[in-house]
Every structure is written in C-alpha cells, then in structure tokens.
C-alpha cells in the first residue's frame with residue numbers, strides 16, 4: 163500500500179490510499195505498443211524531456227507514461243479506456259500552471275496536448291481556431307499577418323488551454339473582457355469519448371461553464387476565438403527605485419478612480435519585496451500607437467530609472483516580456499486575492515506586505531524571492547464579459563485589484579515553509595480588507611495557489627450552476643476523481 167496525496171474538492175491536500183498503479187502501467191504498455199511515436203515511457207530520452215517540461219519544478223512529476231495527443235480520434239479512444247481502467251490522469255497544454263499536479267502526475271497518465279497546436283484564421287467571420295497546446299506568441303504572430311489579434315496571455319510562451327479555461331487576463335481585457343469571454347466555440351471531448359462543440363447556441367450551458375471552469379468537464383482540443391483589429395501599440399516597462407513603491411501604488415488608485423476609464427489603457431505593477439535592489443516595474447500598455455497617452459497621467463512625476471516603452475507591434479510587446487527573466491529553475495507559488503479599489507487599503511496592503519515577518523523567512527531560503535503584483539481590473543473588464551454572454555466567474559461590476567503574490571525558492575525541503583509564509587501574508591492582508599469592507603471573494607484561477615478554493619469563491623449560484631453542468635456532461639465525475647490536479651468544483 164502506498165500513501166498518496168490527493169487534491170480534495172476544495173483544493174486542500176488530503177491523504178488517501180491506492181493499492182497499485184498496475185492499470186496505468188498496462189494501459190501505457192498497450193498504447194506504447196500500438197502508437198510508439200506518441201507514447202513516452204520512463205527511461206526514454208523524450209520522456210525525461212517531456213516530464214520536466216512544466217514551467218516550474220514544483221509542477222513536474224513522474225507519470226507512468228506521457229501520451230502526446232494529436233487529434234480527437236486519439237482522445238475518443240483514450241478517455242473511455244482511462245475511465246474503464248480507473249486510471250488517474252493529468253492534462254497539460256503549455257504547462258505553465260505552478261500548482262503541483264495541476265498538469266502532471268505521479269504514476270498516472272499524462273495527456274500532453276503540445277502537438278495540438280494548429281492555428282487557422284477565418285477571414286470570413288474574423289475568428290481563429292487554435293489548438294490547446296499552441297502558445298500565445300505563435301497565435302499573435304499568425305494574426306499579425308492579418309493585422310488582427312486575440313485576447314490572451316501577456317507573456318509569449320504561456321499555453322492557450324490553461325489560460326483560457328482559468329479566465330485569462332490580457333493587455334486587451336479593459337476593451338474586450340477576459341480571454342475566456344472571447345471564446346466562441348470549445349471543441350470538447352467528454353469522458354465517454356463524445357465530441358461536443360459548445361457555443362452560444364449549442365451546449366450553451368457547457369459553453370458558459372468552461373469560461374472559468376478549468377479542467378472539470380472534459381478535454382478541450384480546440385478553441386475558436388474572436389479576433390480584433392490591432393496593428394501597433396504603445397507600451398513596455400518603466401523601472402523605479404524601490405522607495406517609489408508607495409507613490410506608484412497611490413498613482414494606481416488615482417488611475418483607477420479616474421471618472422472616464424480609457425479602454426485602451428492597461429497597467430500592472432510588480433514589486434519585488436525581498437530583492438528591493440531590483441526596483442519596481444510598472445508595465446503600461448496602450449492599444450493604440452500613441453506615446454504617453456493621458457490615461458496614464460496619474461503615474462507622471464514619479465522619477466523613472468529606466469524606460470523601455472515604445473511604439474511597436476503587439477507581438478513585439480509580448481515578446482519583450484521575456485520569461486527567462488523569471489528563472490524556471492526555481493520553485494514558484496502564485497497566490498491571489500481580490501480587493502475593491504481603495505487608496506487607503508492599497509497603501510495598507512503595501513505596508514503590511516513589506517513589514518510581514520514572513521518576508522524575512524522567505525528571504526533566508528535559497529533564492530528566496532517574494533513579489534507583490536497589483537493588477538487593476540476596471541468595470542469595463544466585467545461589462546465586456548457580460549456583453550459577450552457572461553462567464554462562470556462571479557465577478558463584481560466595480561473597479562478592483564487582483565493582487566498576486568509570487569514566492570520563489572530553490573531548497574529541496576522548504577516547500578512547506580515557503581507555502582505557509584506566503585499564506586500567512588495573504589491571510590493578514592485579507593483580514594484587513596475584510597475589516598474595511600473592501601474584500602471581494604473572487605480568486606483568479608490563473609494566479610491561485612494549490613490551497614486556495616478558487617471555484618468555491620465564484621459564488622453560490624455559479625457553483626450550483628457548475629455542479630449541474632458537471633452532472634449533465636460528466637455524470638461519472640471522471641474529471642473530478644480521475645483528474646485529481648487543478649482547481650476542482652467543491653463537493
């Protein structure tokens with residue numbers, strides 16, 4: 163008997179037992195025999211590369227085999243077999259989620275979608291069909307040939323699938339809503355092998371559920387997305403001395419409080435707390451080729467150390483946010499909270515975060531890093547989502563900030579300490595926000611940690627809706643029980 167750690171419905175780790183992984187091994191052997199080019203097993207070179215291709219080491223595992231799916235036919239055959247043999251499996255597109263086991267698995271089958279990467283633009287209806295395993299940079303490059311773009315990742319290499327199923331925050335969200343709001347069709351394979359096209363007029367319940375519902379209903383092979391005209395944009399990063407952090411946070415509140423919100427303007431502040439010599443990074447993106455537009459006037463007058471903003475193509479802008487800056491050798495935890503716009507609260511959040519004793523604990527870890535990010539969300543983001551049919555996220559239609567704490571470390575045995583330190587800091591700021599009436603329950607899946615109950619915070623109505631969709635499309639609860647990783651619908 164082996165003790166296994168599984169994710170419970172609320173995302174917490176719970177101990178459970180399993181007798182053996184024999185079904186996974188025999189299923190893998192059978193698939194290896196019939197499709198050797200697309201199945202990797204331990205001790206093969208390709209297996210070693212693929213098992214480690216999750217973005218952060220915290221998410222890498224040792225599956226019994228990795229099956230590289232290329233088309234619906236493979237999944238139609240594979241999924242019923244996994245169900246029949248009760249084999250645990252994980253689904254991976256771009257592998258960027260830093261949640262352990264979200265998109266990799268020990269001993270079970272890893273379904274790797276990286277070869278499902280077709281990108282086909284349709285000039286007739288101005289939509290693009292994209293495979294779940296494609297990367298945002300490739301999609302932007304293809305669409306740029308048509309002077310168009312899609313609402314998606316702010317970094318080049320993120321996978322299409324995970325970002326869209328978790329909501330998806332884009333530099334274009336103030337204008338067009340979240341990335342998920344711009345999906346017009348999901349091609350989904352259900353646990354019984356049925357292929358469904360979920361859209362506004364067919365399987366519309368599944369269509370809405372997938373807009374934030376993660377991996378709880380089926381495997382999405384292809385997404386069809388709206389596209390928008392876009393040529394050159396203005397934007398990039400500005401670097402400030404660390405002591406300007408309070409001024410930048412105050413400016414952010416003023417920027418968000420402006421009576422007229424410019425939908426072309428988008429902002430993010432990233433502040434390393436542990437490594438203060440790095441300074442503070444302000445990213446400004448304006449989706450028109452206009453330098454220093456008035457929308458960003460709140461940030462004027464704060465002394466800048468380095469300014470990389472320029473007019474450029476959108477694909478160039480995305481490529482300039484180099485992921486290699488964020489070392490993929492480190493273990494990462496992302497952790498999220500949502501608060502109402504409030505200048506006093508923002509200032510308090512900054513001070514509580516900076517002064518938390520746990521920051522020193524994280525600093526002492528090897529490569530210990532703690533970063534405080536503020537992502538302003540305008541009412542436009544929520545309104546545009548509703549105009550496009552709505553999602554399952556339960557967002558309030560008011561200005562808010564999605565806070566993200568990033569913790570990194572490299573010690574083999576410091577995981578518990580790193581997670582608990584970050585958790586304590588977030589608990590502290592959430593208590594303060596609660597007391598001042600500025601707490602929002604929403605938790606952004608794409609920035610969430612493994613122990614955060616993301617879907618449970620979408621609101622009672624949304625949770626009830628998601629459960630009803632699950633009963634209808636996955637009555638055997640395969641994606642709840644056999645896909646143990648990722649954020650689950652609370653039971």
Ligand SMILES: Cc1cc2nc3c(=O)[nH]c(=O)nc-3n(C[C@H](O)[C@H](O)[C@H](O)COP(=O)(O)OP(=O)(O)OC[C@H]3O[C@@H](n4cnc5c(N)ncnc54)[C@H](O)[C@@H]3O)c2cc1C
Pocket residue numbers: 217252253254255256257258259260264265275294314315316317320321322323324325326327328329330331332376377380381382383485488608609647648649
């Ligand atoms: C450097 C970096 C930058 C980021 N920037 C942004 C950003 O700008 N905006 C934003 O919104 N998020 C951002 N994120 C978060 C990112 O969007 C999420 O981690 C997202 O899950 C990544 O998608 P993926 O396909 O790479 O993930 P994966 O790790 O492959 O998958 C994530 C989850 O989705 C499930 N899943 C994936 N594909 C499918 C599918 N086809 N069918 C069913 N389930 C599936 C997996 O099982 C897993 O639970 C960033 C993350 C990193 C590391």
